[in-house]
Amino acid sequence: MLAFGWLAACTSPLATCAVQSCPEPKTLTIFAASSLQPAFGKIGNQFQANEVKAQGHVVNALSFVFAGSQMLTQQLGEGAAADIFASADIAHMTQVNAGGLVASPPRVFAHNRLEIAVARGNPKGIHTLADLARSGLVVVLADPSVPAGKYAAQALKTAGVTVKPASLEQQVTGVLSKVAFGEADAGIVYVSDIITSRQVDGVAIPNDQNVIAEYPIAVLNTGHNQAAAKDFVDFVLSADGQSLLKAAGFEGV
Amino acid sequence: MRRARTPAAIGLLAGLGLLLFVLPLAGLILRAPWSQALAELTDPTTTMALGLSIFCSLTATAIALVLGIPLAMILARTRGTVRNVLRALTTLPMVLPPVVGGVALWLAFGRRGIAGSLLYQAFGIQIPFTTTAAVMAETFVAMPFLVIAVEAGLRSLDHRYEEAARSLGAGYWRVLTRVTLPLLRPAIFSGAVLCWARALGEFGATITFAGNFPGRTQTVPIAVYLALETKPEAAITLSLILLVVSVAILVGMRDRWLGAL
């Protein structure tokens, strides 16, 4: 499941210069974990707005590819060209790094916590991870091959809870949609997913049971726009970038 | 009579078309970790997924036969707007992205769905996340192939065979079972094969509507997809196993079904 987001100069309302004098924007390709989609959308807009402020026009057309970290890793391994990789866990970044694709050392730019997603108003009265083991409750988790699933399994293990999931979804959005549609009573997802989804309520998981996901970002050497890639990564790590990430439910660094 | 020579251009294009099929197949076979194949074959995840895939696809085909043949019969009898509407409805799952089909099934048969909510409230039955859901998703996506094939068969059928049977004193059911269906056998067979093949490969609607759980809803395509993310060699092996099983079943069924014709 891929999602492409184009923020090209010609379609942006921020493009102020005349078509004639506008230099052709260079494409900046960003591979990012799907959970970053809402946050990176806003960050991209702001990044381009800053360009317009500084230079009078959009310099870089941003091409986002949002997918599961594991799929992006696989695509990069198969030779897909990108300027930036933002992963939802360290493991996949390490894998890409081991493949010799990373230009500069990866940096963690955000944290994400797990939360229990429940239907609006929490009709089933779910308050702890232990509640998920209740019989008659339909619980959906992400598959352990996906970071969210791996973290959820860790959290449940720490809490000493055994859950019989109805389904092991191939991506976190699958968990979220099943709770949102009312098919499942609860699921374990990221806080950021709950903040941006607006269709489910979140039940916090205490720190001692929770798993903090680390999101690393790196400039790749397969891209053609390394200077801009470095600017983008710097912006993500800047105060402005961090506040946009926080608004989307992430924790800063 | 001498047949006209086939121009080289036709042969070239046909060859390219064939290459599109053969190369990916060759890729699977050449890249398969044969040393691990046996281990993979006896892996419980594999055997469970394979067993479930065969069970679900065959059940879906059986349901498609029971429901699809009557549907094709009605379709073949209608004309004009009614026919266009009916045909559009039955072929919709063919053009619908399977994931959308899965969502649609949810909205119909999910716990809060149009029909599913009644089922849930009355009997506490929830279809999603069950093997039933996997079978339903496969039937939804695959049945149009059977309906289309049987309808085409019915439309090209010489109805004088049925009239001859009636004039010999055969009532509706005798005509249907002794004349119409036997004459439709090739169409039913090819429709069932297409339907079964589509059901066996089904992924999107199944994972959306039925979810993924080993032994319950994790069919081979879903297992392959998940394995692709963690251990690609296993995914290749699993794909090959599915390929071999499909070919074996196809060959076996063909002999049984079309042997007499």
Place this chain on the structure above:
Amino acid sequence: MVGRAVTLEAAIRIKRNGFTLDVALSAAVGETVAVLGPNGAGKTTLLRALAGLEDVEGRVTLDGEVLDDTSRGVHVPAEKRRAGLVFQDHVLFPHLSVIENVAFGLRAQRQPRAADVARKWIDEAGLGDRAEALPRELSGGQAQRVALLRALATGPKLLLLDEPLSSLDVSIRAEVRRELTRQLASFNGVRLLVTHDPLEAMALADRLVVLEHGLVVQSGTPGEVTARPRSRFVADLAGVNLLRGEAHGDHVTLSGDASLAAPDAGEGDVFAVIHPRAVALYRTRPDGTPRNVWQGQVDSVDLYGERVRVRVSAPVPLVAEVTRAAVSELGLNPGASVWIAVKATEVSVYPA
């Protein structure tokens, strides 16, 4: 027909796609009636209607039983009326053997030992060695004979044959026709066949019903029908010139103001028939007794052995039959100018 028990009575009308079939027909046991007409006359539709395969208006009775009566809303479906239908190209069930084809109707009637009965029929027809064959393994003639057996085995009261010989090779028609004649003679019910082939009709039928454009134009014994054609179709099959006009005592006024002298023509709308042999051709205007003389041009020349048929376009277009010698003597090539003469006494006139 007095004294015979009429067992099929049909007065039906079928309207479909601008075509109307409107036929009244009766047939008795032991009689073979042939419905004869050109392609598109509605023959097959009529047959299907009698078999119960078409929606009709009107009334059909068979042996006292009402099969169709729209005024009373009666329609006996095809499977309930005992009418055996033999299709033009046999329509044997391709997936069933010969014996199973013949047994099909018997099984539908839930007759015990259907296969044995079917085998008996097949053996009697001399097809015993083909019993296990599939229809596609049979010759055309064999298939047609099996189709007849299949219909006869159910013991119908009415046997309907649709062009039973026309799909066969000319070489085997005679043989199948003999067989058919024998089978028809032993069938104890009403026999109705439709055909566009006059030879087939004459050979098999006791009575002809001529159908054109959905209407019965003539009926009677083959002799009666050909002696007094009432349509171009029948005239052509009888090989005579057929004219239609208004009779005024000693002459008939034809279309285009031509006048045809004929003694005792009577009055009113009439048919006039002239045999081609009675039409004489001359290079110059003939003297003498012929009252009907016109000048025309040779249209076409067709050879039939020693005899030649010359079609002449004239105020009264006619076909003349002459010898080959006459053709070369008179120089009767297409386009040649020629005089036609017909003696008034050679014109036979009867009311239309």
